[in-house]
Amino acid sequence: MSTTTWAWLVLLFPLLGTLAMALAYTVTERALPGRTAGWIGTGAIFLAFLAALAALISLEGHSPSHRQLVSSLWDYASTVGINARVSILVDPLSVFMILSVTGVSTLIHLYSIAYMDGDRGVTRYFAYLNFFVFSMLLLVLAGNFLLLIVGWAFVGAASYLLISFWYRRTTATRAGIKAFVINVVGDVGLVLGTYFIFSHTGTLDFLQSFHAAQAGVFGGSAHGDLVAGCILLLVGAFAKSAQIPLHTWLPDAMEGPTPVSALIHAATMVTAGVYLIARMHPLFERAPAAQDVGAVIGAATLLIAGTIAVTQTDIKRVIAYSTMSQIGYMIMGVSIGAYAAGLFHLMTHAFFKALLFMAAGSIIGAMGGEQSLDRMGGFRKALPFTYGCFIVGGLALSGIPPFSGFFSKDEILLVAGERGGWHWALYAAGYLGAFLTAIYTFRMIFRAFHGEPVPEARELEGGHLHHVDVPTNPATGEVEDTDVGFPGPNHPIAERARPMSVAMAVLAVGATGIGLVQIPRVDFVIDDFLRPTFADSPTYNSSGHTSLLIAGLLLGTALGLAGIAIAYYVWVLRPGTAERVRARLPQLYELFVHKWYFDEAINLLVVAPAAAFGRFARDVFEPRVVDDTLIGGTTGLVRAGSAAVRAVQSGFVRYYAALLVLGVTGVAFYFLLQA
């Protein structure tokens, strides 16, 4: 089979999985028995992964200059000046993405089988999950802007469905709405950006657009429309990838089930922005201003998210802010031209972040649904496997050699250093961020696993898994409605659930070893593989300063180790240190713990004015203008007119006769006078 056929199959399997589960549910009107839905969902994604592998092998059979294949199923709309097709673009970049997405998603599905056991909405859950993966695959395989926008919007919709999956929790439904609204802001940016580009290139097809841009439809360097278009595309990327100031939905999205968080963070959603910038690189390279915006926002996000993560106490939120921070690295990387490094980091991040979330899910299970680090502690003996996974994920996230994060992060920063000039600021921000990353990652690990064991940990050491009698919402403490749309009574832990431990073990191996595919100066698997996509990019082949490279690697290792050492000192050796530092720097602590007041600022600048406008519209505009003036005015006019006409209809026959005679006489006189 041809390469593109395999790629179509990659799209087909998750779609079939979604439809099969949804239809089975609709036809039988009851949930599928036991773990059937879970195995169908996992199987569908696994088949997609196999098809992606086949696509990879088949793509490698083409000569490097012919590795950008377009395949179209049918014309969606073909009118004057526009030809929208349902077409996919299979090239090294999209194959790289579908492999990462399907590979990690398969493991997350596998993990979910055990994690969602006992949840009454499990069929719905897996149908959504498959739809989510399908949307992301559609996004990365799209061969034109139209299909990209469709996939982009599907991902937003699927994330809404899954974040508010436990819909009995008002916090979850609010978080889902927030994610959806912010994502729609991004969608608008994407659509408008597409328009700016389309108005010059005259085609929606990616490759044709890029060729047109190379042929010079945007005139000289940095045409205004191109810069505007690229910045609007960046708005879309920022909303989906949770970059400031559109990031506030991501921490709230932790309301969803833990595997959903893993899926959003590792594979199917937040990486879309990185992919978008990498895919649009021929356009971005002609709009350096947009590239600079992306790089600065990425650097700012990685720092801000890092500082927030140091102060958060919800274990999933700490990981969520670390995702923001890591995506900041990727956005910065692909914005300064470090495409292979940014995408490499995307892949390694997918492994260790999925692993961290799964491990967090396991410890949350042991806590009976509690997520606060304040209540955790001493789980090292009770959860040895989870602890090991956390350590592996934490080391990879902190960039300690030889774990995968070490190689990918330093490559991005190496390119920043090579660019020189003000990029040195990005370089410094990146290493400062790496230092923060090590601190907050190991703060989380030390607080959850070291120290005095909490009662739940002791109970587990005694062989009994803690259960809460009255389930409460971990975010608000409200007693939960235990009908459908509730987490379910079981809280599994990896030590006792085979699918969870298998998924985590595979990811742990990946998080440890996947970085070895691309070691600076040693092997260049990712570089070589992606080269055909970025063949036209002048910045792709970096010259490489060996001294800078070695300095960066040493600096990264040193900062990572220093961060771990500080975390060890503060939270293990001298447990009271954190409180003393907090007392010393109250303003800084307030700033960080309130997440730099982004939610408050957005409330003040956007939500409050919008709500005030809404209230004005409801209380003043609608009653006065719409009801009174428009509707009241129209009805009043009609009523007055009809009253005048009605008065003529007196019912007196003689009166009618007189009018008739008068009328006829009048007409007669008129004609007489005319004659």
Place this chain on the structure above:
Amino acid sequence: MSIAWYLAVSAIVFSLGAIGVITRRNPLVVLLCLELMLNGANLALIAFARMWGNGDGQILAIIVMTVAACEVCIGLGMIVAIYRRHLPIDVDEMRELQG
């Protein structure tokens, strides 16, 4: 004799009828006056037919008479119905059609 005389008589008969329709309240008289109006018109039609020397006007006059006969049928029938119901025989009292 000039046609003007015939038309003058026709107009007078028509006007008398019209005035009667407008001023009288007894439906029977109103019907009579309607007949006057129709016959005034008929007179004019026949006068014009004589003037042109063809039968068109006469045919029209016969049609008018037929219509008048039908109308009298219905009108008298309605009056009898009203009378039988002991309703007042007065056109001004029959004003249910007012808007």
